[in-house]
Amino acid sequence: MRIGILTGGGDCPGLNAVIRAVVRRSTDRGHEMVAVRDGWKGLTEGIFAPLGRREVSGILPRGGTILGTTRTNPYKVEDGVESVLRHFSDEGLEALVAIGGEDTLGVAARLHHEHALPVVGVPKTIDNDLSGTDYTFGFDTAVSIATEAIDRLHTTAESHNRVMVVEVMGRHTGWIAVMSGIAGGADVIMIPEQPITVEDACRELAKRHDGGKDFSIIVVSEGYELTYESGEHRLVADEARATDQFDHVVLGGVGDALAREIEERTGFETRVTVLGHVQRGGTPTPRDRVLATRFGLKAADLAHERRFGRMAALRGDTIVDVSLAEATRELKTVPAEWYDVARAFFG
Ligand code: F6P
Numbered sequence: 001m002r003i004g005i006l007t008g009g010g011d012c013p014g015l016n017a018v019i020r021a022v023v024r025r026s027t028d029r030g031h032e033m034v035a036v037r038d039g040w041k042g043l044t045e046g047i048f049a050p051l052g053r054r055e056v057s058g059i060l061p062r063g064g065t066i067l068g069t070t071r072t073n074p075y076k077v078e079d080g081v082e083s084v085l086r087h088f089s090d091e092g093l094e095a096l097v098a099i100g101g102e103d104t105l106g107v108a109a110r111l112h113h114e115h116a117l118p119v120v121g122v123p124k125t126i127d128n129d130l131s132g133t134d135y136t137f138g139f140d141t142a143v144s145i146a147t148e149a150i151d152r153l154h155t156t157a158e159s160h161n162r163v164m165v166v167e168v169m170g171r172h173t174g175w176i177a178v179m180s181g182i183a184g185g186a187d188v189i190m191i192p193e194q195p196i197t198v199e200d201a202c203r204e205l206a207k208r209h210d211g212g213k214d215f216s217i218i219v220v221s222e223g224y225e226l227t228y229e230s231g232e233h234r235l236v237a238d239e240a241r242a243t244d245q246f247d248h249v250v251l252g253g254v255g256d257a258l259a260r261e262i263e264e265r266t267g268f269e270t271r272v273t274v275l276g277h278v279q280r281g282g283t284p285t286p287r288d289r290v291l292a293t294r295f296g297l298k299a300a301d302l303a304h305e306r307r308f309g310r311m312a313a314l315r316g317d318t319i320v321d322v323s324l325a326e327a328t329r330e331l332k333t334v335p336a337e338w339y340d341v342a343r344a345f346f347g
Pocket residue numbers: 010101125126127169170171222250251280
């Protein structure tokens with residue numbers, strides 16, 4: 001078989017580990033691998049390269065993706081879907097491994113359903129918001145980086161008696177905020193799914209000060225809408241910049257807005273740190289390397305067995321496969337039970 005492989009959406013630690021595993025297992029079986037460059041752009045425009053054991057040598061610990069990535073959506077490009085199907089067949093491909101999050105895999109699920117594209121999926125995102133799998137690879141690395149940042153920010157918070165606001169990623173969900181906040185001992189955590197108000201957050205800080213703690217750490221998810229007791233709420237986004245081809249606005253800035261509100265309302269000196277793409281960069285944790293490797297082997301097996309329309313997934317500690325359509329139907333949000341764990345340490 002000639003098997004194509006692509007990575008789409010934001011880069012994510014562990015992508016190279018998946019690519020290595022798919023290539024190693026597939027070429028061991030005598031299949032030929034083809035690199036599809038830059039996500040769906042590669043199939044839309046026909047950008048391919050050879051991919052063998054030599055190309056994947058030494059990439060296991062490397063962040064990013066050797067295949068390149070974009071947020072191209074063939075459904076938003078003129079004749080995009082026809083081009084994908086034409087290039088797929090002209091290149092002699094018989095299977096495709098798509099590694100991505102809700103957007104990339106959403107396109108894969110649709111192409112499979114509408115055009116019988118022989119595709120299997122691998123769930124990638126630092127946000128951990130894909131359904132059908134307990135965890136996505138990349139998440140553990142992002143949480144480790146955010147936790148280390150919170151630990152370090154404690155130093156300044158404590159020395160200067162300051163409130164430190166840490167803005168972490170998570171476009172629609174607060175997984176990174178909740179997990180790094182619990183691990184780092186945050187005093188308040190603000191996420192889109194359980195939007196506590198700005199007034200509540202200020203009350204928690206005042207309570208800490210009354211109890212003799214003159215510093216605090218607040219972790220806020222970039223997708224948290226500033227929410228007030230009046231019922232007003234406001235998403236902070238970069239309005240100057242266009243949305244991408246999946247209609248997502250560019251987020252960022254909520255930490256700054258929140259810090260200003262806190263300082264004004266409480267009088268406590270407040271500073272903000274935006275972790276941004278630092279959370280996606282660099283080498284994956286051992287846990288992510290192992291998960292990505294297991295996902296890659298599973299995806300290679302699914303392609304070999306021609307079980308298309310399926311996605312590798314983690315259930316408990318077992319790698320299984322689930323329907324791509326189901327996995328991309330709705331996002332996996334942070335359940336109330338998890339937020340309760342975090343909330344037990346507020347204030
Ligand atoms: O989906 C991963 C993610 O890092 C989100 O947490 C974030 O909102 C988005 O990507 C940022 O995308 P970009 O790197 O394209 O600005």
